[in-house]
Amino acid sequence: MSETTGTVPRQEAAITVLGGPTAVIDLGGLRIVSDPTFDEPGPQGYLTKTAGPALDEDALGPVDLVLVSHEAHPDNLDERGRAFAKAAPLVLTGPVAAGRLGPAAVGLPPWTGHSVPRADGGGELTVLAVPAVHGPEDGERDADGNVNCEVTGFVLTGQGLPTVYVSGDNASIRTVAEISRRVPDVDVAVLHAGAARVPAKFDGRPLSLDGRAAAAAAAVLGADTVIPAHYDGWAHFSEGLAEIELAFHEAGLSSLLCTAPHGTWVRLPS
Numbered sequence: 031m032s033e034t035t036g037t038v039p040r041q042e043a044a045i046t047v048l049g050g051p052t053a054v055i056d057l058g059g060l061r062i063v064s065d066p067t068f069d070e071p072g073p074q075g076y077l078t079k080t081a082g083p084a085l086d087e088d089a090l091g092p093v094d095l096v097l098v099s100h101e102a103h104p105d106n107l108d109e110r111g112r113a114f115a116k117a118a119p120l121v122l123t124g125p126v127a128a129g130r131l132g133p134a135a136v137g138l139p140p141w142t143g144h145s146v147p148r149a150d151g152g153g154e155l156t157v158l159a160v161p162a163v164h165g166p167e168d169g170e171r172d173a174d175g176n177v178n179c180e181v182t183g184f185v186l187t188g189q190g191l192p193t194v195y196v197s198g199d200n201a202s203i204r205t206v207a208e209i210s211r212r213v214p215d216v217d218v219a220v221l222h223a224g225a226a227r228v229p230a231k232f233d234g235r236p237l238s239l240d241g242r243a244a245a246a247a248a249a250v251l252g253a254d255t256v257i258p259a260h261y262d263g264w265a266h267f268s269e270g271l272a273e274i275e276l277a278f279h280e281a282g283l284s285s286l287l288c289t290a291p292h293g294t295w296v297r298l299p300s
């Protein structure tokens with residue numbers, strides 16, 4: 031199911047999580063990086079990073095596309111991650127974040143798509159922006175009407191490719207259900223599943239999925255492959271891989287969960 035990256039050659043269809051939210055998605059001949067974070071451990075404002083990435087920027091080589099779920103929080107886009115995104119040929123994110131990220135960024139409102147030519151001769155890869163709710167549904171809304179802040183999830187589709195959903199920081203099963211209704215054939219789900227909590231926000235309630243909610247999300251989506259992300263590397267997670275694995279076990283869904291050491295590929299079903 032997985033192999034060591036070595037020099038990080040491009041894979042036919044595989045994903046590796048580097049730590050925190052950062053995932054490398056090789057699909058359709060393209061190298062895509064979601065929520066790039068490459069800083070060393072240390073304090074980042076009100077958050078504390080406890081581990082650096084399994085691979086640094088240079089090990090990835092040129093990338094084709096960066097997905098930024100939100101730019102407002104340093105655990106999803108730190109300083110080196112921001113520089114990495116700004117150097118990429120294309121960044122897809124939400125409209126508010128795009129305004130802050132500069133010319134390479136295209137802001138996609140929920141349910142709008144952006145297609146890019148594939149490098150494997152297979153036509154196009156389409157990225158659909160999908161909603162995400164970064165806290166409890168009844169949480170206080172910001173000036174743009176978002177709980178916590180604007181967050182964008184992404185669904186990647188292409189002829190002959192597995193359909194990949196990247197959740198971003200989302201705590202809402204209702205939102206996952208809406209995505210499942212509109213995109214009924216998700217094969218692979220990259221779920222931010224560390225149940226992030228910050229005492230000052232929403233009475234400390236989760237800002238992202240916990241293990242049980244991730245298992246529920248996997249069931250609702252009908253995904254065959256679930257790759258957890260954003261459950262370690264920062265001090266504000268209330269669940270880690272052990273809790274996620276237990277939750278999938280208790281739900282009888284352990285067979286869906288595909289984990290590998292950070293920096294190690296998980297091959298995707300074709």
Ligand SMILES: [Zn+2]
Pocket residue numbers: 100103106164199
């Ligand atoms: Zn966040």
